[in-house]
Amino acid sequence: MNLFRTLRLSGSIGLILVIFWLAVALAGPALAPHPLGEIVDYDVFLPMSSTYPMGTDYLGRDVLSRILYGARFTITIGAAAAIFAGILGTALGIFAAVSSRMVDETLSRFMDALSAIPGKILALVMIAALGSSVALLIMIIGVSYTPGCYRIARSLAVNLNQMDFVQVARARGEGRFYLARVEIFPNMIHPMLTDVGLRFVWAVLLLSSLSFIGLGMQPPDADLGSLVRENISGLAEGAPAVLMPAVAIALLTIGVNLLIDSLRGQAKTATGEV
């Protein structure tokens, strides 16, 4: 009973945070008290006040407005990258499972090599080679997480491929594409969605880290990680402009993590797994 209550509590905190950030991503710029980039005060790094709820940044801009605009970049790019990795990983995973052993082996070895490169390192190499526009960042972060998605998708698809209903479909002469699309894919949607959700958290953390070290979003656009970077000189004064964007990222990633963990816990309870 205790367990159930705690589960519900952390899960509902997660849900509230996720809904909050979805609203910010959709309506943030409309809610922002000041237009993007407007210098509202000649005093930089102002503390929190009723005029500027989160103070001002290194140029005297309203931090709350900057966060509301920046969160949209962080959430959109993170989600797009996670979905990119999910679609590519799932497609390749199913493809490997229904293909010949040779194709499967080649693809799997290649993915193993990719996954032997830590995510941040792979992203840094690609940024050095290609640059970092928004589209490139989505692709780069997406590719960094594709091997992980591929591995899960492939193992799910290989197991499904052995199931009786797939064997029956194969025996009645259905093609590989049909097997993949009608028999295998619909049965792996649920676990893959959970996986994409977790990868969204990592994508957001990776994007923020890249922007924080100055290699992600490029000015004048700023996501939450860039906001921390550009205001880092205000740390010595304890300016909210440094901490608030970082706290915003943490609230987003913690929210998604708690929600997914509790959803997974409930799914396990429902199916009787421990």
Add this chain to the structure above:
Amino acid sequence: MKSVLFLILRRIGTVLLTLFLVSMVVFSLSSLLPGDAAQQLLGQSATPEAVAALREVLGLDKPGHLRYLDWLRGLIVGDPGISLANDLPVAQLVAERLPRSLLLAGIAALVSVPLALTLGIASAMYGGTRVDRFLNTLTLTMVAIPEFLVATTLVLVFAVKLNWVSALSYAPPGASFGQFIAAYALPVLTLFFVLVAQMARMSRAAVLDQLSQPYVEMAVLKGASLPRVVLRHALPNAIGPIANAVALSLSYLLGGVIIVEVIFNYPGIASLMVDSVANRDMPLLQTCAMIFCAAYLLLVLIADICAIVSNPKLRT
């Protein structure tokens, strides 16, 4: 009959093969824009002849696979080329920076492992209870917090407000013990925070896996107390999986050290790599990337070896 030694040798072979594949991936990814280096060194106003001449000097006029082989040979014999940004040999730059990063990561690992294991084992011991749920939510929250939030908060509290330590983190050689502690406290604490949560989660899973075995149920049915079941029956069997979990979670240091070195201005290999990306200094970047990949694969190898050695089925 496959011996333990044979399995370990085979794992080492696989890792070397993977490292070889990784070097191909790293090289081809970073050579996606060929010839850029010569143009970049000379600037936009350079004559096409000058660019062509420099391309020849740098070997950029050769076909891709020959450049790859040259680069790979250089990497193996310890001469991975010249940095484009400051004309120094890459080997010298790396040799200067790498030991400092290893020191930082080593200290962080040393302080993290005991606490992480205690948390993980305690969490598994009280699996499903309120303590376990609390620790689970706590570590789940901790892994979702970006490293730079931890670092900035620590600087704000300990360097700015309390003024206990300096926000700059490099102790010069010959610094006293006190200076050393003051300089390394915040970076190590940041890495500690990142590492403990990961490691606690993974070691909890390793112990829980053992606790679901029939012999544990038998011990419980015999009436052994909970600490006795966990510490005396389950733990000796879980040492392999735990060592495996520890080695794997140490790989989170690789990502963490990048942020920590940047934020604390620590002159290690990760900040060198970040600079090389900003300068598009490909020879330096490729070498740094290979070092990180090799470190990661080494940790995975250690994890695998722990799993092999601790498997009693293989002891003959």
